Amino acid sequence: MIRLVPRQSASNGWQVATPLLAVLATMVMGGLLFAIMGYDPVAAIRTIFWDPLFGPAASYSRPQLLVKAAPLILIASGLAVGFRAGIWNIGAEGQYIIGGITGAAVALAVYPLEAWWLFPAMVAAGLAGGWAWGMIPALLRNWFGASEILVSLMLVYVAQRVAAWMAFGPMRNPEGMGFPGSRNLQQYPSAANPELIAGTGAHWGVVAAALAVLATWFLMSRHIRGFHIRAAGIAPRAARFAGVRPQTLVAFCLGLSGALAGAAGLFEVAGPAGQITDKLGVGYGFTAIIVAFLGRLHPVGILLAGLLLALTYIGGELAQLTMQLPAATVQVFQGMLLFFLLGFDLLTRFQIRRRVSA
Amino acid sequence: MTANVFRAERIGKSYPGVRANDEVSFAVAAGEIHALLGENGAGKSTLVKMIYGLVRPDDGRMWLGDALYAPTDPRAARQSGVAMVFQHFSLFDALTVAENIALGMENPPPRRELAARITQVSHDFGLPLNPGRRIVTLSAGERQRVEIIRCLLQNPRLLIMDEPTSVLTPQEAELLFATLRKLAAKGTAILYISHKLEEIRAHCDRATILRHGRVVDSCDPRAHSARELAAMMVGGEMRAIDRSGRQAGEVLLKVQGLSQPAPSAEGTALKEVALTLRAGEILGIGGVAGNGQEELLAALSGEVRSTPGTVLLDGRDLSTEGPEPRRIAGLLAAPEDRLGHAAVPDFSLAENTLLTAGARKGLVRGGLIDHGGARAYAEAVIRDFDVRTPGPGAAARALSGGNLQKFVIGREVMQDPRVLVVNQPTWGVDAGAAAAVRQSLLDLARKGAGIIVISQDLDELLELSDRFCALNEGRLSNPLSTKGLTLDSIGLMLGGAHGMEEARA
Known part of the structure; x- marks a missing residue:
């Protein structure tokens, strides 16, 4: 018989090993799934994990890696800070949408003005919009003790309705011949978020994601606020004893993760997406939760996890095109990844021992 | 036989x-x-x-x-x-x-x-x-x-x-x-x-x-x-406690009319608590667990803020300030629960110094952590308080109760507080470590600090304190000099035993 024995302290080796193990298990189980569905499992796995980077069409798909990874990393960096403190923002998707809308609103309001300050102002508005959307669950928790998990999640659906309303109503392109959706910001030079270096996919969002990784690393390891956040996550009473006000922490963490998600939304709307539509939210806010955990809530881990998850997006699309795999493949993969990660996490806290007899 | x-x-x-x-x-x-x-x-x-x-x-x-x-x-x-x-x-x-x-x-x-x-x-x-x-x-x-x-x-x-x-x-x-x-x-x-x-x-x-x-x-x-x-x-001779060389000086801490509602259903409300503490003095507060000890410590440490004018240090009103401003002013505290309250179990000892010593020891400046300084301070506490541990990198949870207690008390004492409030300083601590902790409190008082010891160990209170009050259902009794006080009279101050009347009937 096998039995689990709690470890004295979490094992460092397993901390690093479990994400890798989870990726491996996802490949194996995913392959099994494809085999059952009648596809060649080896070809499918190669199409998803290998071809986007090194396959025949890699020159097209490689830049996509940064395009997809940037919002994931940007959002996950903020989420991880809150998760460390035990503050669970599940609604980054909503903050992402609202940030995109408020950021775009600045550009649409002054169209067709060309000015150097327009793009920075849009970024600021995107940050502010996401921050404000994140502050709703923060304040409701601080004032009434409402669960930030539920409130932030429910606000995603509100945000989606707001996006639809904007696309069909106030922000509809007056020259769009009645089609829903705003003006295309990519065709508005002062407002556009262009590819900075041709062929890399790197836009300002990629720069922002890199900065977010650095800044959250600095916050969590060098700044006393980060220390308090970590303390509050493990021992809330000790944090309070140190002088942390739980309400301040809730507002800080939800505000920060909201702002970063909002910025990610803006970079997307001004760049790859180009316009406000009712399909503004494509799930980055939810996938970023997986990125945060897969990256062990550590900035460097998040960087790697963000790239990996971006790969599953691109590879999944590629597999749809070339192998006619169903569109849900990506979600299944991402779900499996989180599932295996949480499952293997058991190993960091417990040891497996074999018992001779019961 | x-x-x-x-x-x-x-x-x-x-x-x-x-x-x-x-x-x-x-x-x-x-x-x-x-x-x-x-x-x-x-x-x-x-x-x-x-x-x-x-x-x-x-x-x-x-x-x-x-x-x-x-x-x-x-x-x-x-x-x-x-x-x-x-x-x-x-x-x-x-x-x-x-x-x-x-x-x-x-x-x-x-x-x-x-x-x-x-x-x-x-x-x-x-x-x-x-x-x-x-x-x-x-x-x-x-x-x-x-x-x-x-x-x-x-x-x-x-x-x-x-x-x-x-x-x-x-x-x-x-x-x-x-x-x-x-x-x-x-x-x-x-x-x-x-x-x-x-x-x-x-x-x-x-x-x-x-x-x-x-x-x-x-x-x-x-x-x-x-x-x-x-x-x-x-396995050796016990060191005798040295109480000498202390004299009461000016009033450092004044608490008056401190009332707090119970923080939770199991908590105790504080009712009109008043006390004065002088420099060089140790005030003992006794009582059976659950009579407001934790709540009193929280109100003094700043974890729970009180109405203006209720907690004064050197005449300065700290009632509405949180723990950090109070520490800067010189009012320090060490709670009863070592793991999870006084220290973060998964953090190293070096990191645990940052919990309370950031400002007074200059370990945090402008929000930035001086990790080297924290390590050095942890090493100093480990050395001066004879904390048995591999080093400042050890996690708090890896220490035995007595050693962690020495670390927690040492972390506060070595910050040279003006007033130190401790709750159950030797609870679950072996005799040798308890004696060391008590002596460090006496030494601190000799240097002119005021100390409040909240404890359920009456022998400890009699050994340490100059004056004694009882905390009973959130009320603090008037202080009595511990000279000539016996365990029996203290017991009666604690409100007597529950159910005693029935027992004698």
Whole structure:
């Protein structure tokens, strides 16, 4: 018989090993799934994990890696800070949408003005919009003790309705011949978020994601606020004893993760997406939760996890095109990844021992 | 010479990296109150767990009466006639006394019969208890009676009691000993675990002394002084406490009209608490647990803010300030709960200095952490307070209770506070570490700091404090000088024992 024995302290080796193990298990189980569905499992796995980077069409798909990874990393960096403190923002998707809308609103309001300050102002508005959307669950928790998990999640659906309303109503392109959706910001030079270096996919969002990784690393390891956040996550009473006000922490963490998600939304709307539509939210806010955990809530881990998850997006699309795999493949993969990660996490806290007899 | 009820022969138990018990042999006679004496970590708990069937010995044998005794689990132990009262109670608050007792029995009799038996046993042994009352309405002493009666209903041959008086007032403790005497007179053997030496000297017939997992001595505790017993426990002469060289100076801390609602359903409201503390003075605050100790500490540390004008340091109103401004002003605190309140279990000792010493020790400047400075400060605390640990990188949870306590107290003392408030500074700490902690508080007071010691250990309060107040249901009594104060008079100040009147009736 096998039995689990709690470890004295979490094992460092397993901390690093479990994400890798989870990726491996996802490949194996995913392959099994494809085999059952009648596809060649080896070809499918190669199409998803290998071809986007090194396959025949890699020159097209490689830049996509940064395009997809940037919002994931940007959002996950903020989420991880809150998760460390035990503050669970599940609604980054909503903050992402609202940030995109408020950021775009600045550009649409002054169209067709060309000015150097327009793009920075849009970024600021995107940050502010996401921050404000994140502050709703923060304040409701601080004032009434409402669960930030539920409130932030429910606000995603509100945000989606707001996006639809904007696309069909106030922000509809007056020259769009009645089609829903705003003006295309990519065709508005002062407002556009262009590819900075041709062929890399790197836009300002990629720069922002890199900065977010650095800044959250600095916050969590060098700044006393980060220390308090970590303390509050493990021992809330000790944090309070140190002088942390739980309400301040809730507002800080939800505000920060909201702002970063909002910025990610803006970079997307001004760049790859180009316009406000009712399909503004494509799930980055939810996938970023997986990125945060897969990256062990550590900035460097998040960087790697963000790239990996971006790969599953691109590879999944590629597999749809070339192998006619169903569109849900990506979600299944991402779900499996989180599932295996949480499952293997058991190993960091417990040891497996074999018992001779019961 | 009466027959031995229980006998252990060369039993041993190892855990990874530590030999918890080694060749332990001793015997408990019928009708004897037998003390098991030792510092924390001496192996008392492991030994008792083996007797109660929670842990199996690696080697050696045990006898109960004439039969070989090797319980596989506590149920088997109970069936053989071994009962145990734990330090921490396992009672359901929402249920009544009788319901709780029925839950712990293998074949509970019908409710009315059980209630009658509870009343009978509680009457026989002088343990007043109403079987119909809900646990939540009972004091700690009364809850313990529930546990004891639960054991007595099984007519045990050997009753094990693990630090039973730590939650009791002196009067309640007296009541308990009267009960144990009656029980012993009927031939029950009692194994009594404690590190309160005076108590053991007054009430126990024999003492087996454990050190580092081995039996080092066995004696009649009445024939030895507390100092001698302590010396046997720690294996060396105890250092005498030096109280000299202190004199009360100007008023440092003034608390007036401090009232706080209870923080939770289980908490205690503070009612019009007032006190003054002078430089160089140690004020002792006694009381049975749950009478507002934690709440008072939180109101002084700044974790809970109070109405303006209630907490003043050097005449400056700190009532509405949080912990950090109070520390900067010189008001420091060390809470009772070491792991999770005074320290973050998973953080290293170096990181744990940042919890309170960031500002006063310059470990945090402009929000930036000086990790090297934190490490150096942790090293200094480890050195000056003789904290036994591999180094500042060790996690707080890896330290033993006594060592972590020395670290926590040292972390505050070495910041040179103007006023230091400590709650239960030596709770669960072995005698050697306790003496070191107490001496460090006295030394700090000698340098001119004011100290408030909140404790349930009355001996400790008498040893340390110049003045004494009692905290009872959130009210603080007027202070009395500890000169000429006896344990008995203190006991009465604590509000007397719950249920004493019934007991004497």
